[in-house]
Amino acid sequence: MKAPIEVTEAALERVKYLLEKRGKPSFGIRIGLRTKGCSGLSYTLEYADERHPMDEIVEKEGVTILIDPKATLFILGTEMDFVEEKMQSGFVFRNPNEKGRCGCGKSFHV
Numbered sequence: 001m002k003a004p005i006e007v008t009e010a011a012l013e014r015v016k017y018l019l020e021k022r023g024k025p026s027f028g029i030r031i032g033l034r035t036k037g038c039s040g041l042s043y044t045l046e047y048a049d050e051r052h053p054m055d056e057i058v059e060k061e062g063v064t065i066l067i068d069p070k071a072t073l074f075i076l077g078t079e080m081d082f083v084e085e086k087m088q089s090g091f092v093f094r095n096p097n098e099k100g101r102c103g104c105g106k107s108f109h110v
Helices: 009-021
Strands: 005-007 028-036 040-048 056-060 061-067 077-084 089-096
Touching: 005 009, 005 056, 005 061, 005 089, 009 028, 009 077, 040 089
Parallel strands: 005 077, 028 061
Antiparallel strands: 028 040, 056 061, 077 089
16 A cells, blocks of 8 residues: 655655654654645644554654644645755655645645
8 A cells, every 4th residue: 555645765864863853752753734825735744742543654764754634635645855955945745636836835725
């Protein structure tokens, strides 16, 4: 069965780094969505101290990524990457379900 989200090697390494630097044990990270911006939805990432009963789980190379159940249908088939450029760095989500993004790129709609 295919994972609901693909995680690139760069994103995986960044998540490992963040979990190590957190300073306390973590179950993993949780990906979610919230209503925000001019297009409606934006991605959220947070440390997960425990698994919620309905979370989707993606495990790769010892890293656990949880997907909030309210976000699962919106991110099926998405690729999570980490990009470092001269002026900015951060996680990037390439979602084939997106129908559009706002001008600043901070939110999207499906």
